[in-house]
Amino acid sequence: MTSPLAGYLLVAALLFAIGLAGALVRRNAILVLIGIELMLNAANLNLIAFWRFGPHPEALTGMMFAIFSIAVAAAEAAVGLGLVIAIHRHTDTTELDKINRMKG
Amino acid sequence: MSPIFYILAALTIGGGLAAVLLKHLVHCALATTVAFAGLALLFLQLDAQFAGFAQILVYIGAVAILIVFAILLTRGAELPKDGVFSRTWFAGLVIAAGVFAVLAWAILQSVRSVSEQSAVPVVTVHDIGNALVGRYVLPLEIVALLLTAATIGAVIVAMHEKERPKS
Numbered sequence: 004m005t006s007p008l009a010g011y012l013l014v015a016a017l018l019f020a021i022g023l024a025g026a027l028v029r030r031n032a033i034l035v036l037i038g039i040e041l042m043l044n045a046a047n048l049n050l051i052a053f054w055r056f057g058p059h060p061e062a063l064t065g066m067m068f069a070i071f072s073i074a075v076a077a078a079e080a081a082v083g084l085g086l087v088i089a090i091h092r093h094t095d096t097t098e099l100d101k102i103n104r105m106k107g
Numbered sequence: 108m109s110p111i112f113y114i115l116a117a118l119t120i121g122g123g124l125a126a127v128l129l130k131h132l133v134h135c136a137l138a139t140t141v142a143f144a145g146l147a148l149l150f151l152q153l154d155a156q157f158a159g160f161a162q163i164l165v166y167i168g169a170v171a172i173l174i175v176f177a178i179l180l181t182r183g184a185e186l187p188k189d190g191v192f193s194r195t196w197f198a199g200l201v202i203a204a205g206v207f208a209v210l211a212w213a214i215l216q217s218v219r220s221v222s223e224q225s226a227v228p229v230v231t232v233h234d235i236g237n238a239l240v241g242r243y244v245l246p247l248e249i250v251a252l253l254l255t256a257a258t259i260g261a262v263i264v265a266m267h268e269k270e271r272p273k274s
Binding site for chain 2: 007013023025027036061073076
């Protein structure tokens with residue numbers, strides 16, 4: 004019944020929802036970052052699926068978008084994990100419930 | 108829909124679920140790696156070879172290692188005493204389920220108008236390289252600048268602070 008494009012989009016939607024749940028539900032800051040990475044990856048899967056089943060795949064638009072998105076996600080992961088390490092050094096915890104002040 | 112797609116989808120979704128639900132942080136990082144690998148295989152299944160191998164290199168090769176380093180540097184391998192889920196976990200679960208319901212409804216409503224099958228696009232790495240230094244050269248330069256700035260920024264943020272006179 005479902006077309007291939009719908010199947011890939013449903014997988015991406017489910018992965019996005021799982022990542023969102025991870026970012027909202029867990030206490031640890033690293034798990035929140037993992038959830039954000041899962042959401043970014045779900046968006047990449049959407050881009051590639053639309054590129055593959057779109058009318059002009061030879062134009063490479065979706066593919067390029069996905070590649071640049073992967074690069075930006077790598078930069079985001081590096082900065083995010085660096086921030087987590089800095090916060091851990093400062094407050095000695097990575098539990099988001101306990102980080103409740105911005106002033107050191 | 109081939110059976111390979113269902114296997115890869117189950118691998119990806121299972122990895123994602125395990126990454127969110129497992130208690131031990133190191134297990135979560137390993138499950139995330141499984142989810143990234145499943146996504147890379149899905150990219151290959153979609154005839155996007157370059158994106159698939161870039162996914163393997165960047166996510167499994169770099170991001171997963173970074174996550175493991177961060178877990179070990181912050182002593183996250185120890186289990187917290189008062190649970191791994193936050194106090195407002197039920198609201199988060201409801202929001203995520205609602206988002207998925209809206210997305211799935213929109214997909215199932217709208218995709219029928221798209222053509223079902225299309226020919227396999229023939230895209231070589233040569234074409235991608237030509238596009239990167241031709242039409243997409245400005246985004247490429249901006250991404251290079253962003254990566255440099257992010258690397259320097261991450262090092263400066265995570266660098267050991269100097270000893271303060273007080274505290």
